[in-house]
Amino acid sequence: MSGNVRPRGGFAERTVNGLLEAMERAMLAETNAAGTGWLQRLDPRVKLAGLLSLVTAVAMSHRAEVIAALFGVGIAIAIASRLPLSTLLSGVSLATVAFSSALALPAIFLTPGRTVGTVPVVGWTITAQGLTTAGYLVLRVAATTTLGFLLVFSTRWAHVLKALRAFRVPVVFVVILGMTYRYILLLLEAARDMFDARRSRTVGPLAGRERRRLVTQGAGVLLAKSLHLSGEVFLAMQARGFRGEVYLLDDFVMARTDWIALASCAGVALAAVWAGR
Amino acid sequence: MHVPDGYLSPATCAALYAGAAPFWFVALRRLERTLHTRLVPRVSLFAAFSFVVMMFNIPLPGGTTGHAVGMALAAIVLGPAGAILAISTALIIQAFFFGDGGITAIGANCFNMAIVGSLVAFVVYRVLAGRAPLDSPRRVVAAGLAGYVAINAAALVTAIEFGLQPLLFLDASGAPLYCPYPLSVAVPAMMIGHLTIAGIAELVLTGGVVAFLQRTDPALLAATAGRGVMAIAGNSAAASGGLRPLWITLGVLLVLTPLGLLAGGAAWGEWQASDFSDAASRQAIAAASLGQPPPATPPRGLERFSSTWTAPLPDYAPPFLRSAPVGYALSAMFGAGLVILAITGIAALLRVRQRAGTADDTVSL
Numbered sequence: 046m047s048g049n050v051r052p053r054g055g056f057a058e059r060t061v062n063g064l065l066e067a068m069e070r071a072m073l074a075e076t077n078a079a080g081t082g083w084l085q086r087l088d089p090r091v092k093l094a095g096l097l098s099l100v101t102a103v104a105m106s107h108r109a110e111v112i113a114a115l116f117g118v119g120i121a122i123a124i125a126s127r128l129p130l131s132t133l134l135s136g137v138s139l140a141t142v143a144f145s146s147a148l149a150l151p152a153i154f155l156t157p158g159r160t161v162g163t164v165p166v167v168g169w170t171i172t173a174q175g176l177t178t179a180g181y182l183v184l185r186v187a188a189t190t191t192l193g194f195l196l197v198f199s200t201r202w203a204h205v206l207k208a209l210r211a212f213r214v215p216v217v218f219v220v221i222l223g224m225t226y227r228y229i230l231l232l233l234e235a236a237r238d239m240f241d242a243r244r245s246r247t248v249g250p251l252a253g254r255e256r257r258r259l260v261t262q263g264a265g266v267l268l269a270k271s272l273h274l275s276g277e278v279f280l281a282m283q284a285r286g287f288r289g290e291v292y293l294l295d296d297f298v299m300a301r302t303d304w305i306a307l308a309s310c311a312g313v314a315l316a317a318v319w320a321g322r
Numbered sequence: 323m324h325v326p327d328g329y330l331s332p333a334t335c336a337a338l339y340a341g342a343a344p345f346w347f348v349a350l351r352r353l354e355r356t357l358h359t360r361l362v363p364r365v366s367l368f369a370a371f372s373f374v375v376m377m378f379n380i381p382l383p384g385g386t387t388g389h390a391v392g393m394a395l396a397a398i399v400l401g402p403a404g405a406i407l408a409i410s411t412a413l414i415i416q417a418f419f420f421g422d423g424g425i426t427a428i429g430a431n432c433f434n435m436a437i438v439g440s441l442v443a444f445v446v447y448r449v450l451a452g453r454a455p456l457d458s459p460r461r462v463v464a465a466g467l468a469g470y471v472a473i474n475a476a477a478l479v480t481a482i483e484f485g486l487q488p489l490l491f492l493d494a495s496g497a498p499l500y501c502p503y504p505l506s507v508a509v510p511a512m513m514i515g516h517l518t519i520a521g522i523a524e525l526v527l528t529g530g531v532v533a534f535l536q537r538t539d540p541a542l543l544a545a546t547a548g549r550g551v552m553a554i555a556g557n558s559a560a561a562s563g564g565l566r567p568l569w570i571t572l573g574v575l576l577v578l579t580p581l582g583l584l585a586g587g588a589a590w591g592e593w594q595a596s597d598f599s600d601a602a603s604r605q606a607i608a609a610a611s612l613g614q615p616p617p618a619t620p621p622r623g624l625e626r627f628s629s630t631w632t633a634p635l636p637d638y639a640p641p642f643l644r645s646a647p648v649g650y651a652l653s654a655m656f657g658a659g660l661v662i663l664a665i666t667g668i669a670a671l672l673r674v675r676q677r678a679g680t681a682d683d684t685v686s687l
Contacts, residue, residue, distance in 0.1 A: 185328030261530025
């Protein structure tokens with residue numbers, strides 16, 4: 046889990062931990078997507094269109110209170126869909142918001158405008174425009190990250206891809222995305238095993254040059270494996286009759302609740318754009 | 323460098339989606355022509371590889387670590403079209419699944435890293451590698467520099483996108499709506515990190531993997547090596563042909579070195595202790611220093627250390643030669659010869675160490 050605390054060892058440990066977290070995150074998303082919450086029951090096309098319209102509304106809004114309201118809508122949807130709010134907030138949104146807050150902090154002092162205060166000792170002036178722009182940045186990041194993760198945590202990746210077809214994304218690109226995701230998991234495992242195996246045979250600290258060589262050789266081996274695997278996958282696809290044309294089973298059916306949800310999301314997004322203009 | 327949502331205006335995001343679309347279209351068409359049915363598995367697996375390699379912590383000189391994007395590696399192995407599609411695919415999955423880069427900013431991230439990065443990497447690699455054989459050390463240097471230049475080019479484009487936001491998008495009170503930092507802040511802030519840590523991470527990864535592939539599977543480097551490149555170095559025409567222009571240029575420069583005698587006076591700051599007591603030299607120093615007169619006595623440190631080492635060929639004029647131009651040319655040949663000798667020695671030493679390293683690997687495995 047992203048919330049688990051692992052010791053921060055050397056570069057190999059950090060790499061292995063990063064790879065493990067990515068795998069666990071993918072599995073967590075798939076598990077949550079199989080839940081029975083409000084969002085999980087919706088047609089993936091509705092979720093994609095609805096949540097993207099809310100993200101666009103956040104981006105287009107020129108008023109902080111409207112962006113904050115859209116962030117609240119995202120939290121309310123997460124609660125209604127029984128998504129793990131603590132994981133969402135602590136592991137995902139909080140990290141992104143903390144990063145953006147650190148980036149936004151200097152803007153409070155650097156943005157020219159009406160002075161509203163001075164930092165004691167250092168004498169830096171705080172401007173109203175600086176506070177506003179920092180607020181915009183942090184709120185926008187918080188809202189869009191939360192809305193983006195609502196989609197991922199409530200929809201199987203295969204369904205997200207199939208929904209992309211509704212937006213006229215070329216079918217070959219959809220297939221590439223699907224196959225990439227599948228093989229990411231395989232290569233993550235291969236990379237983790239490779240680093241684990243090397244770590245288990247390493248006694249004592251390595252010199253900087255040796256560590257760099259270990260990583261670049263690992264990447265080289267993984268590259269050769271990937272390309273070798275692509276040849277094997279191609280042969281397997283050919284054996285199953287693949288001749289370069291891709292077909293997807295398009296079996297989504299819109300129910301009345303889907304239409305209501307789509308209309309609600311579009312209505313909220315339009316209202317937010319109007320109110321935040 | 324992954325731009326999150328909220329940093330760029332919707333108009334900028336839309337413009338960058340529009341800017342990226344033709345590149346995606348052309349790359350897809352070109353790959354369909356060259357790879358046919360192999361397109362899907364080849365691009366997918368390489369995109370998966372790019373995704374995973376972006377997570378590697380790369381140890382850097384100085385004890386820190388950094389992450390690379392792998393855009394130059396993709397451009398070298400797959401070519402620019404393959405790299406554009408593979409890196410774009412990895413970035414899209416990162417944005418959707420891991421929140422690394424915003425959903426509205428997918429077009430911007432793909433434009434900066436997958437398109438600008440891959441194309442710059444490919445051009446730099448091809449120009450620097452020239453027609454060197456596939457196993458030439460020159461290709462390793464070219465690959466490393468391609469990675470370094472590419473990630474910095476991508477960072478610069480990103481910084482410009484950030485820096486334009488406060489110029490174009492303000493609310494009624496004048497507060498920036500998106501990224502608040504102007505170009506004067508965004509460019510240095512982005513470039514300092516990329517010229518140092520991220521650039522070196524990309525250089526280490528690209529150069530290291532290309533060196534590894536040269537030893538284990540050089541065929542993977544053949545696709546973008548250019549026509550007529552020999553696979554193995556040695557007495558090949560390509561190898562000698564590649565270096566011949568460099569030797570000719572060096573020879574011409576050596577012959578032209580007496581031209582340096584035409585330049586009068588001394589270079590600024592390269593004064594001797596005795597110049598401070600000579601009236602003509604003092605005037606020359608003052609004229610070269612915007613009228614600022616030099617101190618009455620030579621600086622104590624200069625006086626103390628100026629006699630520590632006496633050059634064997636002082637002022638590029640060997641004492642046993644009366645002709646200044648001949649002495650100048652001879653000094654140039656002597657200096658160039660010493661440099662070539664030193665580099666040959668270092669290269670021989672590195673080859674010996676590399677062979678020893680390969681032997682260590684065999685033992686440890």
